Structure formats: structure tokens, C-alpha cells
Amino acid sequence: MLATRLLTKRYSSLTAVEDLDLDVGAGELFGFLGPNGAGKTTTIKMLVGLLRPTSGSARVAGIDILVEPEKAKARIGYVPDAATLYDKLSAREFLEFSGDLYHVERVRRDRRIEALLKFFGLQDRANDFLSSYSRGMRQKVSLTAALLHDPQVLFLDEPTVGLDPLSARQMKDILQDFCKEGKTVFLSTHILEIAERMCTRLGIIDHGRLLALGSLQELRHQVGHDGQSLEQIFLDLTGSHEEDVGAMLRGLES
Amino acid sequence: MRRTSGRCCVVSRVSPIARIADALAVGLLLWRAQLTMFLNQTVRSRQAGRLAMTIGGAAVILLAWGWEAVVVVLIVEAAGRFGAHVDTVSLLSLGFLGYSGILIFSSLVFSLNALLLNPDLDLLLVSPRPVESILGGRMVVQVIRLMLLGLLFTGPALVVLAIAGKDPLIPLGFALLYLLYPVYIVVLVSLLSLLLVRIIPAGRGREILAVLGVALALAINLINFLINPALRAGGALPRGRIRPSLPDIPLASAPWLPSGWAGRAAAAILNGSWLSAGAWLALLLAVSAALFVAGAMISGRLYLAGWIQTVRPRRRAARAAPAASRGKRVPLLGAVEAGIIVKDWRMRTRDLAQLVRFAMPMVFLVIIFGLRFPRLAGSVQQLGPGPVAAMLGLIPAWVLLFSLALYLGLTAVSLEGKSIWIYASSPNTMFSLLQAKCWSTALPTAGLIGLVTVAAELVIRPGWLWAIAASLTAVALAAAVCALMVGVGAVFARFDWTDARRMLSPAGLFIGMALFLIISIATALLFGISLALANLSGFPVFTTWLAAMVVAIGGTVAAATLSLLLGNERLRRLELG
Numbered sequence: 001m002l003a004t005r006l007l008t009k010r011y012s013s014l015t016a017v018e019d020l021d022l023d024v025g026a027g028e029l030f031g032f033l034g035p036n037g038a039g040k041t042t043t044i045k046m047l048v049g050l051l052r053p054t055s056g057s058a059r060v061a062g063i064d065i066l067v068e069p070e071k072a073k074a075r076i077g078y079v080p081d082a083a084t085l086y087d088k089l090s091a092r093e094f095l096e097f098s099g100d101l102y103h104v105e106r107v108r109r110d111r112r113i114e115a116l117l118k119f120f121g122l123q124d125r126a127n128d129f130l131s132s133y134s135r136g137m138r139q140k141v142s143l144t145a146a147l148l149h150d151p152q153v154l155f156l157d158e159p160t161v162g163l164d165p166l167s168a169r170q171m172k173d174i175l176q177d178f179c180k181e182g183k184t185v186f187l188s189t190h191i192l193e194i195a196e197r198m199c200t201r202l203g204i205i206d207h208g209r210l211l212a213l214g215s216l217q218e219l220r221h222q223v224g225h226d227g228q229s230l231e232q233i234f235l236d237l238t239g240s241h242e243e244d245v246g247a248m249l250r251g252l253e254s
Numbered sequence: 255m256r257r258t259s260g261r262c263c264v265v266s267r268v269s270p271i272a273r274i275a276d277a278l279a280v281g282l283l284l285w286r287a288q289l290t291m292f293l294n295q296t297v298r299s300r301q302a303g304r305l306a307m308t309i310g311g312a313a314v315i316l317l318a319w320g321w322e323a324v325v326v327v328l329i330v331e332a333a334g335r336f337g338a339h340v341d342t343v344s345l346l347s348l349g350f351l352g353y354s355g356i357l358i359f360s361s362l363v364f365s366l367n368a369l370l371l372n373p374d375l376d377l378l379l380v381s382p383r384p385v386e387s388i389l390g391g392r393m394v395v396q397v398i399r400l401m402l403l404g405l406l407f408t409g410p411a412l413v414v415l416a417i418a419g420k421d422p423l424i425p426l427g428f429a430l431l432y433l434l435y436p437v438y439i440v441v442l443v444s445l446l447s448l449l450l451v452r453i454i455p456a457g458r459g460r461e462i463l464a465v466l467g468v469a470l471a472l473a474i475n476l477i478n479f480l481i482n483p484a485l486r487a488g489g490a491l492p493r494g495r496i497r498p499s500l501p502d503i504p505l506a507s508a509p510w511l512p513s514g515w516a517g518r519a520a521a522a523i524l525n526g527s528w529l530s531a532g533a534w535l536a537l538l539l540a541v542s543a544a545l546f547v548a549g550a551m552i553s554g555r556l557y558l559a560g561w562i563q564t565v566r567p568r569r570r571a572a573r574a575a576p577a578a579s580r581g582k583r584v585p586l587l588g589a590v591e592a593g594i595i596v597k598d599w600r601m602r603t604r605d606l607a608q609l610v611r612f613a614m615p616m617v618f619l620v621i622i623f624g625l626r627f628p629r630l631a632g633s634v635q636q637l638g639p640g641p642v643a644a645m646l647g648l649i650p651a652w653v654l655l656f657s658l659a660l661y662l663g664l665t666a667v668s669l670e671g672k673s674i675w676i677y678a679s680s681p682n683t684m685f686s687l688l689q690a691k692c693w694s695t696a697l698p699t700a701g702l703i704g705l706v707t708v709a710a711e712l713v714i715r716p717g718w719l720w721a722i723a724a725s726l727t728a729v730a731l732a733a734a735v736c737a738l739m740v741g742v743g744a745v746f747a748r749f750d751w752t753d754a755r756r757m758l759s760p761a762g763l764f765i766g767m768a769l770f771l772i773i774s775i776a777t778a779l780l781f782g783i784s785l786a787l788a789n790l791s792g793f794p795v796f797t798t799w800l801a802a803m804v805v806a807i808g809g810t811v812a813a814a815t816l817s818l819l820l821g822n823e824r825l826r827r828l829e830l831g
Contacts, residue, residue, distance in 0.1 A: 048679050050830040074681035084672035088604040089597065100593030101680040129604075145676075 001026045001184040002047070002153055007056035009042050009208075016042040018208040020056070024186060024201070029179045031199030032188040035238050039208040040188040041081065044155050047186070048078045061152045074102065077146030081158040083138055087131035091122055091141050094130060095148060102149035109148065116144040120170065135162035143171065147178075154178060156187040160194060172198055196230040206238045270551060276387035277550050280378075281394020288395065307761055315406075323410040330418045342524060347507035347517025350435065354513060357400065357439040364396050365440075365447035389444070390550030396440050397433065404432035415524060427523035430535060435516045437542035441549030448556045512538065587693065590682050594690035595697070598669060602662075608754055612661070616654065616702075631713045641799050644720035645781055647710040651703045651728050655735060656770055658699045661758075663739020664766050666691040667747040667821070668757040674749045675830050684825035688744060688818055696736040703732040719796070727803045734807060735773065737814035742766050744821025749830075769813065777806040 002024040009017045017039040024030045034040045045051040047058055049069045058065045061075040086094055092113060099109035117123045120140040130138065139162050146154060154175070160168045175185050175198065189195055195202060202219060204212045212219050216230060223233050296308040333340070378388045405412075408428065416424040507514045519534035587595070602608045637643045667687070670677060677687055707728040711721035746762030784802035788795040 045830065050675060050678055052827075052829055070681040070683060072681075073679060076679070078675075078679045080675060084675070086597065086601060086673050086676075088601045093597075093600065097593045097597045098676065098680075100589040101677065101682060103589065103681070106589075 001028070001062075002030075002058075002060055002186060004043075004047070004058045005056055007043070007046060007058055008054045009039075009046060009051060010054045015208050017046070017053075017205075020205075020208075020210055022203060022210070022213070024184055026184055027179050027182045028200050029175060029185045029198055030187070031195035031202045032186065032205065033190075033192065033195055033202060033234060034188075034205040038205045038238075040205060041157055042208075043205070044078075044157050044186070044188060048076055048155050049073055074149070075152040077149070077151035077154040079139070079142045079146045079154070079156045079159055081161060082135075083142035085130045085138055085141060088129060090127045090129055091117070091133070091144075092126040094141060095145055098145040099148050104149050112148055112150075113144070116147060119174075120144060120167070136164055136167055139163055140167060143174075147174075151183070153184045153186065156185065158189055159187055160189065160191060168194075192230045192234060202230070204234060204237050211237045270386075270547075273384045273386040273554070274390065274547050274550060276383060277390025278394060280383060280387045280391025281398070284391050284395045285398050303761075310761075319410040323414050326411040326414040327418075330414065342521040343514075343517050344507045345517075346520040347511075347513050350513040350516040350520070351511075353435075354439060357436055358443060360400075361396065361436075361440050361443035362447060362450075365392075365444045384554065386550045386554030389553040390546070393437075393440050393444055393546065393549065397436050400436040400440070401429065401432040405429060419524065419526065421526055423528070424523055427528075427531060427535075428520065431516060431519055431523070431538070434535065434538040434542045435512065438512055438545045441545045445549060445552060445556070448553060512541070588686075590686055591690040591693060594687065595694040598666070598691075598694040599698075601669060605754065612658075614657070631710075634714050639715065639717035639720065641716070641720055641724075641781070641785065641795060643714050643716035644711065644724035647714045647716060647721075648707060648724055648728050650710055651706040651732075652774065654706055655699065655703050655728075655732050658702065659695070659732070659735045659739045660763070660766050660770065662695045662699060663736045664743040664746075664759075664762050665757040666695045666740045667744040667825070668749065668751065668759075671749055671751055671757075674828075678828065678830055684828075685818075685822045687825065688740060688822055691740045691744075692737045692818070695740055696733040699736050700729045700732040704729045723796075723800070723803075727807070730807050731773075731777070731810060734810035734814050735770065738769060738773075738810060738817050739766050741814060741817025741819075741821040742769065745817065745824050747821075747824065773806075773810055773813075776809065777803075780806050 002022065004020050004022045007017060007020040007022075008015070020043060032040050032043065042051060046053050047060060047065065049065050049072065053066070060072045063072040063075065065072040086097075089097065095113045095117075096109065099106075099113065104112070114123070117126050120143075122137065122140060122144070125133070125137070130141065133141065139159070143156075143159070146156075156175075159171060159175075163171060172194070175187070179185055179200075187199075196216060199216075201213070201215050203210055204219070212222050212233075214222065219230070219233050220228050223236050228236075295304060296311075297305075299305055299308070378391075381388075405425075405428075409425070412425040412428050416422050507517050509515075509518075515534050515538050519531050519538065522528070522531035522534060602612060634643050634646045637646070704725060707725045708721075711725060715721075716724070742762055742765055746759035746765070748757060748759055751757050780802035781799070784798040785795065787793065788798040791798075
């Protein structure tokens with residue numbers, strides 16, 4: 001469903017993503033983990049067609065995003081970390097617009113909008129301008145828009161930031177249901193607990209390079225310590241050791 | 255609805271003197287930060303485009319300075335040669351009084367931004383500085399900025415006067431004057447803004463001020479029209495009856511007004527009477543310092559007393575579209591294009607800032623032509639029916655087209671702002687976005703241009719054939735110019751703006767204006783050639799005119815196509831990192 005080969009993105013002297021090889025199958029809920037600035041968002045933006053890779057290729061739902069971007073995008077749903085929406089549109093108007101952009105037939109579009117607004121508890125505020133929405137509500141609207149055209153692959157960048165516990169739970173449920181239909185979710189997150197509970201497979205990236213790939217059990221095996229938490233695996237792989245923290249604190253005190 | 259709590263802060267126990275000293279320190283700190291940001295964005299920028307713009311901007315300023323210096327040299331020469339006596343105190347006081355008007359308006363806008371809206375206010379208020387220091391610091395920044403602006407505009411004139419008067423201290427004296435004079439206005443306006451936001455929402459303040467400014471301009475125009483019989487008379491007026499003169503406002507130089515003090519100080523500096531200049535400057539300094547201290551303390555008190563109980567914009571909801579119309583498609587347009595047109599229309603009409611900018615050209619059209627139209631129309635009617643009268647009837651529409659096409663066209667793509675990711679991640683080409691933007695710009699513009707042209711032609715009565723032909727030409731040219739501006743706007747599109755005023759790129763605006771000027775001149779030339787050709791060849795004038803207009807429209811369409819192709823290339827390469 002999703003495949004990258006030697007995918008690379010360079011900004012003059014900085015290499016944001018380097019030679020990324022990934023394969024994510026249908027029905028998978030794939031978690032993409034990494035510290036700040038590791039290259040997670042850059043990877044997602046290349047996969048959804050917002051950034052042009054410096055080299056390498058990426059196929060989404062069997063379509064090369066560089067060769068046939070419009071065709072690939074029709075099969076993609078994307079929820080950015082801080083979605084900038086049109087503040088002067090109401091949620092319903094925004095979703096109608098979004099449906100039109102994705103060529104969703106109008107009767108079906110309106111039916112899905114009502115269903116999704118109801119599911120996320122937004123129907124009472126559906127005619128309010130988005131400028132009056134909280135961050136969590138905007139995130140829900142953004143997810144609704146991403147689901148409206150029934151995509152085959154859903155990309156989410158830090159999807160649970162700003163969501164209250166109930167909404168976060170709803171999101172987890174909806175993503176798992178989405179995968180049960182044989183579709184793919186690719187999410188980046190800092191919250192390891194979410195990744196540990198939800199994701200069928202994980203990728204850990206740092207300094208633009210993929211450090212580990214596999215199920216939680218496979219990652220434990222790769223690190224060489226069975227029974228370790230994802231947090232410990234993450235810290236081991238990304239080199240953020242407790243000793244480093246201690247040294248940093250001592251440095252600050254001196 | 256009123257807010258009951260605002261940004262958190264505590265009452266400072268620092269002494270008033272220390273708070274004022276701290277205000278100056280904060281002001282300088284803020285100023286240094288702003289200067290650093292300015293330098294980073296201009297001379298220190300590593301982006302070729304920004305550097306080119308910086309060099310271009312510097313060249314324009316140097317050109318304007320050179321022009322100003324030449325004009326002042328000529329005036330000084332003429333004054334010396336003819337021994338003209340000018341009452342410098344009255345003249346300069348009047349200048350400072352006019353400057354006060356500009357200061358009041360600009361300071362109101364600045365205060366609303368600096369004291370209430372700028373996002374860094376939270377950052378400053380959580381710092382361990384007294385509130386008075388923060389608010390006073392903001393005023394210091396504004397005063398420094400105004401001083402530099404004063405020097406920017408009058409610098410070359412001051413240098414010329416210093417050379418002519420052989421007194422190198424003249425620019426320094428004026429710099430001091432520019433520093434001291436705005437203080438009282440900045441302080442008073444800052445306090446006024448703190449009170450104003452109890453009545454109007456801070457976020458709407460700028461637009462409401464703009465609306466009030468336009469209403470004032472309309473009112474002045476109307477009064478001028480009512481009391482000036484020359485404007486109401488039909489037909490052309492002989493030139494001799496219009497006598498330009500400076501407005502006579504004796505109040506400006508009154509010794510009890512700051513404009514009078516500044517005028518006297520400036521006149522004394524120019525005459526080399528430094529003792530007198532020092533006395534007036536000292537008076538200004540004393541009053542400015544006292545007002546600054548009082549202003550900073552009162553604004554701090556106002557803040558602590560809860561000025562943040564500002565009026566919050568009401569929660570706004572959209573009217574749900576009638577169920578019958580929701581499923582309907584717009585004829586000739588695809589769902590994507592129709593969706594973008596409807597969305598753009600909503601965004602433009604629901605945002606007061608954009609609505610004001612959209613309405614402004616029409617208001618100015620009324621100001622420029624509306625009240626004078628009977629007289630102007632009378633003059634044109636004297637030419638009799640024919641192409642000249644018909645084409646002159648297009649002038650009001652052309653003025654409107656200049657504003658509308660430039661504003662709506664150049665900002666059409668940038669209107670997406672940071673939300674461009676929504677379109678960029680959708681399965682549509684950038685060219686279809688440009689197509690939709692052309693429609694969303696051309697439809698309202700061409701519609702309005704058509705209405706204005708038809709109205710003008712009905713009044714002028716150039717003959718029905720000429721009226722129809724001229725109206726159709728205006729509509730076609732309007733649509734083509736809109737498409738051209740959409741293309742230019744796409745080439746120079748900005749998506750990182752947070753303030754609607756920043757949608758327009760200066761380079762794009764410059765090129766858009768230049769292209770509009772070229773099209774205007776070319777159309778006028780073609781029209782002239784068509785008349786000459788008809789005279790020389792004996793062809794019917796309608797035939798030559800029609801050929802000329804087809805060439806004008808065709809040329810504009812060709813330019814529009816090229817600009818759209820260039821814009822499409824720019825958008826296709828867009829990376830949203």
C-alpha cells in the first residue's frame with residue numbers, strides 16, 4: 001500500500017531524510033517515531049505530495065506520487081499536526097469545500113459530513129466559523145475532511161495533540177476501524193504509549209535515517225533486550241541516554 | 255460580551271522612577287530586536303529574492319531622495335533669487351499640525367497592534383518587568399520609529415538646507431524635534447486606545463478606523479461639494495477661476511499648541527537662532543517627558559485595573575445555505591472551481607479587513623468622480639456622440655479596474671494563505687486552481703466594471719452603438735486584466751501571512767501596476783491610431799476602432815496566458831515544508 005525506495009530530502013547542507021526504504025501493507029497501522037527534527041514530518045510531506053524528494057521514489061496505493069500526483073492524492077487522506085483551516089468558513093462549509101476538492105459526489109458528501117460531524121460531536125457547532133474552534137475541534141474537523149473521500153491511506157502527523165481524552169479515544173477507535181477495512185494508517189507521534197498500544201508496526205527515525213523497523217517484538221529483538229518498553233527502545237536507538245541527561249544537568253550546575 | 259479576566263500580571267513594587275527608566279530600557283531592547291529582524295530580512299538575508307528586493311528598495315529610496323534634494327535646491331535657489339518672503343513659523347507650524355493628523359491615525363493603528371494584538375505581548379508580560387515598563391517601552395519604539403520615518407522623508411531636504419545655510423547642525427536639530435514632537439500624540443493615543451477597546455473589539459479596530467477614515471474623507475468631499483459652487487456647475491470651467499492656495503489655519507502656530515512650539519523651534523533652527531530653538535525644544539522636551547511619565551504610569555494603572563475587559567468579537571455563525579441550492583452545480587464550472595469561487599467569495603466578504611479593502615476602491619471612485627460627475631459628463635457631452643466620448647466614459651471604470659484587479663487579482667492565490675496545504679494535498683492540478691481564481695476574480699470585477707461603464711455611457715450618451723461597443727470592450731478587458739493579475743499574483747504568491755495586508759508582495763504589486771500602466775497606454779495609443787487611420791484611409795471609424803480594441807484585448811489575453819503559465823510553474827514547484 002505504501003512503499004518508498006531511497007527516499008531522500010536535502011535542504012542545501014542539511015539532509016532531512018536519507019535513503020528511506022519503507023514498505024507498509026494494507027490494513028497496517030504504522031507508527032513513525034523519532035525525536036524533534038528527526039525527519040518525520042518531512043517524510044509525511046513527501047508521501048502526501050507537499051514536498052518534492054531530492055531523490056528516490058514513493059508509491060502510495062500503488063501509484064507513484066511523483067509521476068501521478070493527482071491520482072495518488074485521490075487515495076490519500078492527510079491530517080497535519082497544526083491544521084491551518086479557513087477561519088471564515090463554518091465547519092460544514094469547509095467540509096463541503098473539501099468534498100468538492102476531492103470530487104466526492106454531493107449527495108454522498110453531505111451524508112458523510114453529517115455522519116462524521118455527529119460521530120465527532122460537532123453537529124451543534126457545524127455552522128460556527130472555524131475561527132471560534134479550539135485546537136482539538138480543529139483537529140477533528142481536519143480528520144473529518146481527511147476521511148470524507150474515503151481514502152485508502154491516511155497520514156496523520158501528531159494526531160492526538162490537543163485532543164481531550166475522549167476525543168483521543170475516539171480517534172484511536174476510528175483509526176483501528178479504518179485499518180480493519182483493509183486500509184492503511186501512517187501516523188507520526190511523540191506519544192510512545194499510543195504507538196505501543198495502537199500500531200501494528202513501528203519505524204524509528206533519527207537524523208533522517210531509519211534506525212529500526214518492525215513490530216514491537218521485532219524491535220525488542222533488534223535492540224537485544226526482550227521485555228523492554230518502547231520508551232527504552234526509543235531512547236536506546238536515538239542515543240538519548242540517562243547518562244547524557246545527567247551530564248547535561250551537571251554541565252548546567254557548573 | 256466582556257472578558258472578565260485577561261493576561262495575568264502582578265502589581266509592581268518597583269519605584270515609579272525605576273519603572274520609567276525600565277520603560278526606556280525595554281523600548282531600546284524592543285527596538286534593537288526589531289532592527290535585528292529588519293536586518294536579518296534584508297541585508298543579512300541569504301535569499302536572492304529578498305536581497306534583490308532590498309537592493310531595489312534602496313535604489314527607489316535613493317532615487318526619491320535625489321529627486322527631493324533637486325526640488326529643494328531649486329526652491330532654495332528661487333527663494334534666494336526672487337527674495338521671496340515666507341512666514342516660516344506659520345508654514346512649519348501648519349506642517350506640524352498636518353503631521354499631527356497623520357500621527358493620530360497611524361498611532362491609533364500602532365497602539366491597537368502593539369498594546370493589544372501583537373503576539374509577543376504575552377512574552378513580554380510574563381517577563382519580570384513592570385507593566386508600565388512594557389507599555390512605556392512600546393511607546394518608545396513607536397517614537398523612535400516615527401523619528402526615523404521623519405528623517406527618511408525629509409533627510410535630503412535637511413541636508414540641502416544645512417549646506418545652503420552653512421549650518422551642519424540643522425539635521426541634528428530636526429532629528430531632536432522629530433524625536434520629541436510625536437511623544438505627546440503617541441502617549442495620548444495609546445491611552446485613548448486602551449479606553450477604545452472597551453467599546454470596539456481590538457481585532458476589528460484597524461478596520462473600523464479605516465471605515466471612519468473613509469467616511470471622514472467622504473464627508474469632507476461632500477462638504478466641499480456643497481460649499482464650492484465650482485464643483486456643482488455644469489460644463490467646463492475656465493482655468494483662471496481655480497486658484498490654488500495653502501489653507502490658512504492661524505491656530506496651527508498658536509503659542510499654546512505643540513505644533514506652534516515645533517514650528518517656532520524648526521524656524522529658529524533654520525534661521526540659526528539656536529538659543530530660541532533650544533528654548534522651544536526644551537519646552538517640548540519638558541512636556542513630552544512629563545506626558546511620557548504620566549502616560550506610562552496611567553497605562554500601567556489602566557492595565558492593572560482591567561482594561562483587558564475588552565469587547566470580544568461576537569461568536570459568528572454562517573447562514574446555512576438553502577437545502578435546495580446545496581446540491582446544485584454552477585453551470586459551465588466543475589465542482590472544484592465552483593467550490594473555490596464560493597469559498598473565496600465567503601472569505602472575502604466575511605473578513606472585515608478584506609471587505610474594507612474591497613469596498614475602498616468603490617468609495618474612492620465616488621470621491622474622485624461621483625460628486626464631480628455631472629460637471630465632467632457635461633464636458634464630455636460637449637464632444638458630441640462618437641468614439642471619443644464613448645472611450646472617455648470608460649475612465650471611471652478603468653480607475654475602478656485598477657484598484658479591483660490589482661487587489662483581487664494579485665491576492666487571489668495568496669488568499670489561500672497557510673491553508674494552501676488543503677489544495678496542494680488534494681487530487682487537483684495547480685492550473686485548475688488558477689482557473690478557479692481567474693473566475694473568482696473576473697466575475698465580480700467584470701460585473702462591476704460593466705455596471706459602471708453602462709451607467710457612465712448612459713449619462714454621456716455617445717450613441718447606442720458606441721455605448722454598447724465600449725461597454726463590451728471594458729468588460730472583456732477587465733476579465734483579461736484580472737487573469738493577468740491572477741498570474742502575476744501566483745508568481746509572487748505569499749502563503750505565510752497572518753495579516754491580510756501582507757498578502758500582496760511588493761514586487762508583485764510593482765509589476766502588476768507596471769503592466770496595468772502598459773496596457774492602459776497601449777490601449778489609448780491603439781485608440782489614437784485607429785482614429786488617425788480612419789481619417790487617413792477613409793475606413794469607417796468603427797472598423798478601425800474595432801480592430802484596435804481586438805488588438806488591445808488580444809494582447810492582454812496573450813499577456814494573461816503567459817503570466818498564468820508562469821504562475822502555474824511557480825505553484826507546481828511549490829514545496830510546503
